[in-house]
Amino acid sequence: MIWEPERLDDQRHLSEGDPGGMLPAVAASAAHVRTGYRTAVESRLDRLADHGRPRAIVVAGMGGSGIAGDILAAAAGNGAPLPIVTLRSYQLPGWVGATDLVIAVSGSGDTEETLSVATQAVRRGCSLLGVGPAGSALEAIAVQASALYVPVPVTGTSRANIWLLAVPLIVAAAELRFVPADAELFERVAKSLEDMAHRCRPSSESFINPGKALALDLAESVPMIWGSSQAAAVAAYRLVCQLGTNAKYPAVYGELPEADHNLVEVFDGPLAERDIFSDTAGRTLRLVVLRDAEEHPQVTRRRETSLRLARERDVPVTELAAEGTHPLERMAGLIALGDYASTYLALGYAIDPTPASAITEIKARNSQ
Template identity: 85%
Template structure:
């Protein structure tokens, strides 16, 4: 898993190159769609969240991520469906891609070459971006996430170019250097965050749509890599429910206890582009947590473009979840519980 995370920069470059070579710009021939629906499960589904955050609130159309077997009833021939599957054979994504073809939607497929998903796209004369996925889909996030962004740029929904993707790759390379295994914990941000999260029940909040994607990704990675539970959410919404946990039993700390139990931990992922009222709510929530002696970790995104800031926070979280797994002597790569559930369904 560590080499896979370290390959994130290369994945950005490869994802961009493969999207250009697959001629995703052909999607513009159909005109601007009424809506974009991204179908994907697990790590592949995060590609839709990243796309929506990159395009931003100023988008002239809705961007929706579907994590199920069924397309919404309103999706039709004027819409673009982007089916993303690292393996190319995710049953939920294949079901949605098949429905999209039947309804006459424009289809873009992103996934493994020579896969069932590519077969569906080929039969429908749709654009398909084959990406060299290796290992679990969650370890190939950028291979799967970059092609939809390139497609959105072709539709003139967002301004991105090769220089931006190179800056993102450079930021991920820098993160890989800082989080390398030989780097000591006190200067390694990935190991430091893992130590902060250990023996806690983390609530991970993002202060913007981009930061909220990183918060969701971190919660997913903690589950998949470290087999560790976490809550996630976006400000200001979490200020209307999760913040109440600051007065709950997990927020209480017994300094005289012989062993330390798992206590609440607040992790806030900050973005430089915050709504002024979100900034006030974030500051008030952090103050409330500190007044109750709830441990707080605050991380600030860096970079000019939302994609750069997202990539930095996601890269850090990917390393932290992997190091937390190793700290608990857990192999972060296999997901036996997921495999078991899939096997039971297939029986």
């Protein structure tokens, strides 16, 4: 697989190389926000408040569905009056009980890890909220337990439906009165995603298209992607995951200030060395920092120092700033940019971004 940047401005290649329609799916994010909000309201999530605020919230989900829990926690922020835990496993922790709310999220509705946790939650007497497709195995568990369920109209791969899955969780948090969110906020998020879709559209050339520009930065490198706040870290982790599933491309995730206690040492390692005579001179380390307006002051100092350290060692740097007043807005913009970049990176390598054959093969082998 050879990187050919000119492919990014070849409209025929972008169309034929994306038969599964990942680019249109990313462009539908704004519609997904609006649909997710409307579906959540119609599902009467206001009933969650009937039993008072839970002791803790556990969000069970895998892959693109699991990110929904991270988005909820970041939207609530450090001021949240209760713990919000994202669980990516088969087993519900022993401390979870009848006073806790378990939110099971699955884009397919039949993710085995999520179904396992949802079943355990019902047995322990936890409050349960399900989010997934109508008519799914997850909905059956929720219906049998007389639990709330949000039937979102998921199409295609679940990783392209992140806002259909995440928005109902924010609505639930708003009903429990620990995340300030209303119709106006979701509309602002949707409009910011529409703006990003316009700027990153396939017909927009690489020199003005932020999605293509980021793909060009990432290509032929080993990217370390760091976030400088809880919200930015969610977007950084999402980008690492999308690079893997869309572009089949490795990347390293980090969050400041923790990254300054370990990953920063990579600046002095073999991938940071540059040999101008090597055929693989471009295949070296790149630092990508996603920064946020709500950084801790010490994190801001660490970010600036880390970037300066990387540049002094000739490590290429990309710095991206979140925009918006609410954490959800800022996350949405960074996540959308990363979704476009990972898709364009795949297309630049002539990789179809939609199939996930290795994941499918693992599921098939494990089901035997």
